[in-house]
Amino acid sequence: MDFILDKIETKIEFFEAWDLAALERLIDEAVNRNKALMLDVHSIGHQSVFHPLRGGMLYTAAVHFKIKSV
Numbered sequence: 406m407d408f409i410l411d412k413i414e415t416k417i418e419f420f421e422a423w424d425l426a427a428l429e430r431l432i433d434e435a436v437n438r439n440k441a442l443m444l445d446v447h448s449i450g451h452q453s454v455f456h457p458l459r460g461g462m463l464y465t466a467a468v469h470f471k472i473k474s475v
Contacts (some may be wrong), residue, residue, distance in 0.1 A: 413442055416470045421463060428464045435468060444470035 407433060418435050422428035428451075451466040 412472065414442065414446060414472045415447075416442075418468050418470070419465070420464045420468070423459070423461060423463060425464055428466055432468055439447060439470050442470075443473050445473050447471040 416439065418430055420431045420435070422431060432449070439445075447469045448465060449468050451464065453462050453464045455461075456463045
């Protein structure tokens, strides 16, 4: 069995929540986790849509992390 050490250079994570505060908290936790992998936020895309069955807004975000430039 080979043991390979490759560094992660780019990573995209997706999030969804029923309110903006919860979405912000999820993104903040992901940023802190990815700091340990030496990844910084490169870009964030977000969107909101009305959910008719729930009767409220659904908020989503995609966060693109890239390796820290030295």
